[in-house]
Amino acid sequence: MKKPNFDLEKARRDTPGCENVIHFNNAGAALMPQPVLEAVLSHLKLEASIGGYEAALQSKRAIDHVYDASGSLIGCSRDEIAIVENATRAWDMAFYSIPFNPGDRILTSMAEYASNYIAFLQRARKTDVTIDIIPNDDSSQISVEALRSMVDEKVKLIAITHVPTNGGLVNPANEVGKISQEIDALYLLDACQSIGQMGIDVNTIGCDILSATGRKYLRGPRGTGFLYVRRRRIRELEPPFLDLHAAKWTAHDRYEIRSDARRFENWETNVAGKIGLGVAIDYAMQWGLDSIWERIRYLAESLRSRLSDIPGIMGRDLGTLKCGIVTFTVDGKDPFDIQRALLEKNINVSVSKLESTRLDMESRHLKSLIRASVHYYNSEDEIERFCETLASSA
Ligand SMILES: *Cc1c(COP(=O)(O)O)cnc(C)c1O
Numbered sequence: 001m002k003k004p005n006f007d008l009e010k011a012r013r014d015t016p017g018c019e020n021v022i023h024f025n026n027a028g029a030a031l032m033p034q035p036v037l038e039a040v041l042s043h044l045k046l047e048a049s050i051g052g053y054e055a056a057l058q059s060k061r062a063i064d065h066v067y068d069a070s071g072s073l074i075g076c077s078r079d080e081i082a083i084v085e086n087a088t089r090a091w092d093m094a095f096y097s098i099p100f101n102p103g104d105r106i107l108t109s110m111a112e113y114a115s116n117y118i119a120f121l122q123r124a125r126k127t128d129v130t131i132d133i134i135p136n137d138d139s140s141q142i143s144v145e146a147l148r149s150m151v152d153e154k155v156k157l158i159a160i161t162h163v164p165t166n167g168g169l170v171n172p173a174n175e176v177g178k179i180s181q182e183i184d185a186l187y188l189l190d191a192c193q194s195i196g197q198m199g200i201d202v203n204t205i206g207c208d209i210l211s212a213t214g215r216k217y218l219r220g221p222r223g224t225g226f227l228y229v230r231r232r233r234i235r236e237l238e239p240p241f242l243d244l245h246a247a248k249w250t251a252h253d254r255y256e257i258r259s260d261a262r263r264f265e266n267w268e269t270n271v272a273g274k275i276g277l278g279v280a281i282d283y284a285m286q287w288g289l290d291s292i293w294e295r296i297r298y299l300a301e302s303l304r305s306r307l308s309d310i311p312g313i314m315g316r317d318l319g320t321l322k323c324g325i326v327t328f329t330v331d332g333k334d335p336f337d338i339q340r341a342l343l344e345k346n347i348n349v350s351v352s353k354l355e356s357t358r359l360d361m362e363s364r365h366l367k368s369l370i371r372a373s374v375h376y377y378n379s380e381d382e383i384e385r386f387c388e389t390l391a392s393s394a
Contacts, residue, residue, distance in 0.1 A: 066274050
């Protein structure tokens with residue numbers, strides 16, 4: 001892959017953490033850029049100096065803006081967005097709203113995230129629904145052909161993970177969308193790891209519901225996330241919890257649920273975080289998701305290629321199109337020991353465990369993996385130093 005043009009100097013200048021660490025844990029929580037940090041801190045200071053409600057009133061535009069920013073990021077309108085505290089709660093609020101009937105089928109992927117799968121299991125136990133796993137193709141991404149042969153009128157929901165927590169795989173979300181539209185099933189996409197990493201357009205993908213987090217590739221504050229629900233689907237999804245924000249108490253014995261996606265929100269929220277999320281989205285869009293994606297793929301590819309030269313290291317990424325999450329194992333070494341050794345050198349990676357993506361990990365006989373996830377602000381020099389440190393400790 002050709003080295004893309006990218007203003008790395010600016011990216012690093014904007015990222016205070018670059019001075020302290022080699023941060024290859026962007027799939028865990030990326031380093032916040034300065035504008036996000038400033039937005040969050042200044043709102044907290046305002047709360048402390050004039051009062052929380054009064055600060056919210058003064059920051060109303062910035063708070064409102066996060067809906068427009070999220071909408072522009074994924075190509076939907078602001079009333080199709082709910083801002084919540086994380087991707088899991090976003091996903092849950094939509095999933096637990098789906099009116100399943102006994103006999104309905106849920107189709108999901110091998111790469112599915114534990115929290116999602118646990119929810120399927122709970123649902124399957126309570127209502128008699130079945131969970132069917134779409135097999136992978138030869139490149140270990142969702143087999144679109146297999147999916148096509150599996151669908152019937154019993155399929156209520158297709159819920160898949162776009163990019164799994166444990167590797168570079170990018171599932172063919174658009175192709176899945178075409179099939180879900182043909183059978184008019186609900187299509188729920190977990191875009192937690194793809195958001196902020198690549199361009200996402202809900203109309204191109206064809207999903208009805210999408211969940212996203214703030215702290216990963218979007219570089220937002222922790223404890224932020226959002227949910228997208230396609231307008232025509234909102235009314236059929238009644239949230240499992242309602243409060244005075246999600247619904248209005250209209251008479252002694254009556255309430256009315258909001259008609260927009262904010263029915264999936266709750267009233268009290270981390271306002272500074274919400275503002276920070278909006279700023280993080282604006283900041284990502286200033287770079288442009290296409291150039292972010294190009295730069296990330298270039299870095300990840302360089303890292304994969306450098307790692308393949310180190311004896312004893314086994315690359316573990318699946319799929320045809322690979323993203324910024326680079327996973328590997330080291331012969332005879334426990335991934336947690338490697339992680340600890342790297343941390344001592346101020347190099348951040350994380351370890352993905354079997355329990356986070358059990359279907360996939362079991363099928364590959366893996367207990368854990370080292371996950372080095374790169375972002376556009378990482379440098380070629382960091383990749384070099386990372387590999388040298390690894391080679392000397394491996
Ligand atoms: C991190 C992650 C989640 C959970 O996101 P939270 O914001 O922690 O709730 C869900 N799905 C995938 C694929 C993830 O990587």
